[in-house]
Amino acid sequence: MAQQPSSLALRYGIIAVVVGGLALLFYGVANGLGQGRVTAQQFVDFQEGGNPHLGFRRAHAKGFCLAGEFVANGELSAYSSATIFQPGATTFVGRISIGGGNPTAPDLASGVRSLALSIGDKANLRWQTAMNTPPVMPVRTGQAFFEQMNAFRPDPETGRPNPERVAAFLEAHPETQAAREWQASYTATESYATETYNSINAFYLVNGRQRQAVRWAAVPQAESHGRGFEGDRDDPNALQNEFMARLDVAPVVYDLVFTLATDADDENDPTVRWPADRQQVVAGQIVIHSATDQSEGLCNGINFDPLVLPAGMAATNDQILQARSSVYAESYRRRAREHFYQQGME
Numbered sequence: 001m002a003q004q005p006s007s008l009a010l011r012y013g014i015i016a017v018v019v020g021g022l023a024l025l026f027y028g029v030a031n032g033l034g035q036g037r038v039t040a041q042q043f044v045d046f047q048e049g050g051n052p053h054l055g056f057r058r059a060h061a062k063g064f065c066l067a068g069e070f071v072a073n074g075e076l077s078a079y080s081s082a083t084i085f086q087p088g089a090t091t092f093v094g095r096i097s098i099g100g101g102n103p104t105a106p107d108l109a110s111g112v113r114s115l116a117l118s119i120g121d122k123a124n125l126r127w128q129t130a131m132n133t134p135p136v137m138p139v140r141t142g143q144a145f146f147e148q149m150n151a152f153r154p155d156p157e158t159g160r161p162n163p164e165r166v167a168a169f170l171e172a173h174p175e176t177q178a179a180r181e182w183q184a185s186y187t188a189t190e191s192y193a194t195e196t197y198n199s200i201n202a203f204y205l206v207n208g209r210q211r212q213a214v215r216w217a218a219v220p221q222a223e224s225h226g227r228g229f230e231g232d233r234d235d236p237n238a239l240q241n242e243f244m245a246r247l248d249v250a251p252v253v254y255d256l257v258f259t260l261a262t263d264a265d266d267e268n269d270p271t272v273r274w275p276a277d278r279q280q281v282v283a284g285q286i287v288i289h290s291a292t293d294q295s296e297g298l299c300n301g302i303n304f305d306p307l308v309l310p311a312g313m314a315a316t317n318d319q320i321l322q323a324r325s326s327v328y329a330e331s332y333r334r335r336a337r338e339h340f341y342q343q344g345m346e
Helices: 005-012 015-022 040-048 142-151 163-172 174-185 238-249 319-345
Strands: 063-072 088-098 113-119 127-132 203-207 210-220 252-260 280-293 313-315
Touching: 063 113, 063 238, 088 238, 088 280, 127 210, 142 163, 142 319, 238 252, 238 280
Parallel strands: none
Antiparallel strands: 063 088, 063 280, 088 113, 113 127, 203 210, 203 313, 210 252, 252 280
């Protein structure tokens, strides 16, 4: 028996959280930017909703800065010529954030958490990665993503997405299935330090003529106790404060785990999870030593564009990945302009 639109909207409405959370910092992209379809300006305008929080990122507005080092073990050197993967430590500036455009939102209210890193300080050696808790995208093109944002936008009269519009979108986009299944099974952990953060999009490791498609994940060394957050749930900065308290005791560490694609995997399709039996390589550890408020840290001035890659890595032809830089740049330009005017008024 076919499900009614209202049932579909209720069952899969959580996708709206993913859309809102990832819209710009990680997935606010448009297939065919500059080709008469959806422009970067239109994406940013849509995310702002006519009421931007001036000076803040248009998505993942709330976060804090990190400092630490990536300690490589050399295990990826056979696949990539990037010096960052040779044995040794490279410093990074990073950011942990939650989804959404409100910089004062409660930490525990968001269904999406993000870890972004800018590793290294030389242009041709720097690697930037923006990772999120979901392992896949709901759709595979920017145009479909923009349609999804519209399908899940709240109805002015009810304040909720229109069930018929949501159902029509889901019926037209069966590729959302993997994202829906993940969301149905996902439970947020009690700490940013116990989450796994995924690259979602695939990239290439390059060594001479060899090219290996990969995805990666930051896998926490700290174990989750599986009971959810147990601190002050009324504290809007609950997770940030918990994380900083951990750092007062010891560094927070994640293993950086690369999954290697086979010929059976399509590296250009971010909606499909690769099978669990794919070869994995631990490239080293992400070691976070300190954290500061984003207004005081270096991360606030960084545009964490994931297409900033060192020699020895390359982008795939993933349509969403290929268009992300344009939207990142537009969002960054607006934020920089707002900071400029705010400083001029002081």
